[in-house]
Amino acid sequence: MKKLLSGNEAIALGAKIAGVKYASAYPGTPSTEILENLAQMAGVRAEWAPNEKVALDSVAGASYAGARALAAMKHVGLNVASESLFYLAYTGVNAGLVLISADDPGAWSSQNEQDNRHYARFAKVPCLEPADSQECMDFISLAFDLSEQFDTPVMVRTTTRVSHSKSVVDVPETNGHAPRPLKPFIRNTTKYAMIPANARRRHPVVEERLKKLSEWSNTAPVNRIEWGDRSIGMVASSVAYQYAREVFDGYSILKLGMSYPLPEKLIREFASQVGKLVVVEELDPFFEHELRAMGIPCAGKEYFPLTNEFSLAVVREGARKLGVAQPAPPTAPAAAIPARLPALCPGCPHRSTFYALRKLRLRVAGDIGCYAMGALPPFDVIDTLGCMGASFGVAQGVDAVGANTDKQPWVAVLGDSTFFHAGMPALANIVYNQGASTLMILDNDTTAMTGQQENPSSGKTLQGQQTHKIDIEAVVRAMGVQDVFVVNAFDEPQVEKTLKQALAIKDRPSVIISKGPCVFLDHYPEKFIYAVSNDACNGCSLCFRVGCPAIFKGEIDKTTKQPKALIDPLLCVGCDICAQVCPHDAIYRIAN
């Protein structure tokens, strides 16, 4: 049956068909929907882990214990999980283990663009790269088989345009394997326990395995030559192949489904029969460098950019440079249209925090989550932002060197899910090393940015079971923070007052937990919407500074010559923050 599926949906389906029993992940764009889809499938246990390393270790355990298992993460998630990947490369697997790395060329939803094919080479594990949803489904089954055949974790790398594009998939009628019994775990410490002596024994096994995989890949159907005009031959994988296929219509292409280790014989055969060999690859010159190291002359990055994601236009530009005729680029000038910047949603519990931080002119170490929008207007208050949990670490360094002063105090801000991900060790560090930072945890009961996934403080699992709700306040106190303030996120004056109170504590760390659910959660309190009194509003513009998409500029006030505020009743959810900051009591609740 033909179905239109996203790459992520197809990966979940492929894993189910391959008999996956256990899957673990931390949400991260563009990988999140893989676990969300697996969670719906009978016979699969799917879990959100607090971070990617924990996810990969758990998946290692499931594999050792004899169940096919899958971990999924975004590209930067693999940085967190990389330590686990490296030991897994040495121990190998018992039942098949597949790691999905969903990269984000273009950094649409990420702090960087990184090319995780390097991890496959670095950790010495095979890497498959599907180019559409059909391949996403097919390659997952293959990945599990390869994992068992070669006793190795197998990485499957997608990109945003593979994970989030939908394309036609021929879905088998029988949806999935009969349940596989656990493959017995046979104690073998030289394979599974990486003390130095065993690690030294395993390293040659890993190198030997790579040679076998490279040999296998020479005839693997996932690598194929599409012959055409041989004056130029392209080498491409993933979505770059799709652009190349369209732009170099009629030319020869070596389509690589396995990007590490490379099929050296196949590449040599292809190279020997084409005039000019050109690598078309997004992000780093990974294939290009590998080919050069093999002594195969090729071109690549002199025609196609190293940065940002590809498009037909980008690949056409390279084709023109190569002398392959292309339709003329469009000449219509772009119309100057006002930008639509990302913004905190109407009713967002983070709004009070960023309004207060801005008002108090603090330096802010930011973190990964919806609250990264504190870096954008009208707040524009975040000074540093790196990765998950970085805010608390940065705060300690700033404080330790004496830069967290009365004149310029710093605050670090992260969310509940980020706290469990990487904030806890950083908080332990601050307490242990006698830091005195002011820290904020914005607890909205969910992992909001990626689409409201459950986390250890949600009280619910990915598969919908009620579970223990880890109490963040209790954790913070148990770590030894004496000054813990819990505030209502929908009370801006209280947030502001508490910040001042916490900043006054100079000799020890303080933590403010701002509590209020994400507006998309079912338990978001029902509120009445608001309106602006045209008579009372004088256009002072303070409410514009809460950065709410429901508030916009209306008519000009005759006295102040400034635009008055209007509230869109379709967008307002009644969080009350604008009314709290209005000095003229011009914003009122509409009873209904």
Added chain:
Amino acid sequence: MNKTDFLLAGVGGQGVLTASDIVAEVGMALGLDAKKSEIHGFSQRGGVVESHVRWGERVAAPLGEKGRIDYLLAFELMESARWIEFLKPGGTVIVNRQRILPMSATVGDAVYPSDEAIDQALRAVTDQIVYVDGLEVATDLGNKNLANTVLLGALAREMGVDPEVWLDVIVKRVPRKYLEENKKAFWAGRMGERVPREK
């Protein structure tokens, strides 16, 4: 049919992604290969949502390109002008007249362009401009969320594709509870009086 490219653009929450799923599935129902692509996550929050759909014998790239899109469906008035450079000269643009003010006009100095400026930007590329009062039609039908289906009806009319093919896909996609009103919205868009085209 060689290849048909669509670009659906609007603002988060307008149902752009559901509509683009439907367009892609109609392509499949017509026996064609189809792909669609859009961005999720950070850049989507309160911002522009654009979704590419491509039909063809065999579709390789998931994204269409500037100056080569056949049909532009703008779910919001100003978005039609933002994305018009993607339309091929003489292509069809279907514009929902609904305005959603950007935050950059509230917290900055940006000004929402006038109807005339938008129309002029569109006319620089094509005279095949179809304005639809999607929100008004949807409101009359009792559910503001139906505007995207109204626009799909207008697209079905402009393309001349059998409406039953569209309705079959809509029936499969839409929860039963909302089915009747979606059918009505589709027909309202399909039958809707078109603004006369002028050179």
